[in-house]
Amino acid sequence: MSDNFDLGEISNIIKDLLDNLSLRLYDIHFNEISKTLKIFIDKKEGVITIEDCKKVSKMISKKIDDSDFITSSYRLEVSSPGIERFLKRPEHYLWARGKFVQIDVGNQKIEGYIRSTEKDGVVVATDLGENLIHYTSIIKAKVVEELEYDKPR
Numbered sequence: 001m002s003d004n005f006d007l008g009e010i011s012n013i014i015k016d017l018l019d020n021l022s023l024r025l026y027d028i029h030f031n032e033i034s035k036t037l038k039i040f041i042d043k044k045e046g047v048i049t050i051e052d053c054k055k056v057s058k059m060i061s062k063k064i065d066d067s068d069f070i071t072s073s074y075r076l077e078v079s080s081p082g083i084e085r086f087l088k089r090p091e092h093y094l095w096a097r098g099k100f101v102q103i104d105v106g107n108q109k110i111e112g113y114i115r116s117t118e119k120d121g122v123v124v125a126t127d128l129g130e131n132l133i134h135y136t137s138i139i140k141a142k143v144v145e146e147l148e149y150d151k152p153r
Contacts, residue, residue, distance in 0.1 A: 010069055014039060017059050023052065026081045027088065035074045037064075040081040042095075048080035087141040093122045096143055103133055103141040111144065 007030060015025050018041060026040040041048055041056055057078040064070055087093050087101065094117045103110045103124065110133065112126035121134040 006069070010037075010064065013063055013067075013069075014060055017063060018056065021052075021056070023048075023056065026085070026092075035072070036077060037070075037074055038077045038079070040079060040085075042081060053078045053080070083143065083145070085143050087143065090117060090135065093117045093141075099143050100145050101141055102144045104139045105133065105137045106139055 007028060011025060011028050014028065018025055023041050023043055026042040027038075028040070029038045030036070031038070039056070039060065041052065043052075057076060060078065061076050064076075085092075087096055093114060096114050097116065098113060100113055101111070101124065103122075110124060110126060110131070112124040115123040115125045115130055117123070118132060120136075121132045122138075123130055123132050
């Protein structure tokens with residue numbers, strides 16, 4: 001794979017392809033060592049199926065191979081982000097409203113339900129109350145379980 005390809009440009013192409021299928025790009029990652037392009041797709045309603053992944057993989061592979069974005073060999077993986085998905089961007093936290101999450105802020109791991117998202121952070125309800133956690137303080141965050149707020153654990 002070319003060392004200077006534009007992952008942002010590839011993301012835009014993938015988003016356009018997925019829009020036509022009522023799917024969305026959840027995340028994209030390229031591993032320099034294994035030369036693997038990982039694409040995580042999601043649906044607003046319902047779950048991603050293996051058939052969805054196969055269809056998207058064929059479409060993306062053809063589009064990338066027909067372009068000059070990637071000039072050397074690479075491996076393409078298309079999958080769902082899974083139930084215990086990582087939260088990286090504000091739109092991920094917005095999607096996870098009401099879900100039970102674990103957020104690492106360095107000196108502690110906070111577990112609770114995402115109540116809302118703000119411009120600069122996320123409001124999490126824990127056993128100790130609600131707290132605004134700024135995006136800049138989050139080292140790593142993920143959905144722990146598909147539990148909804150106010151439903152028993």
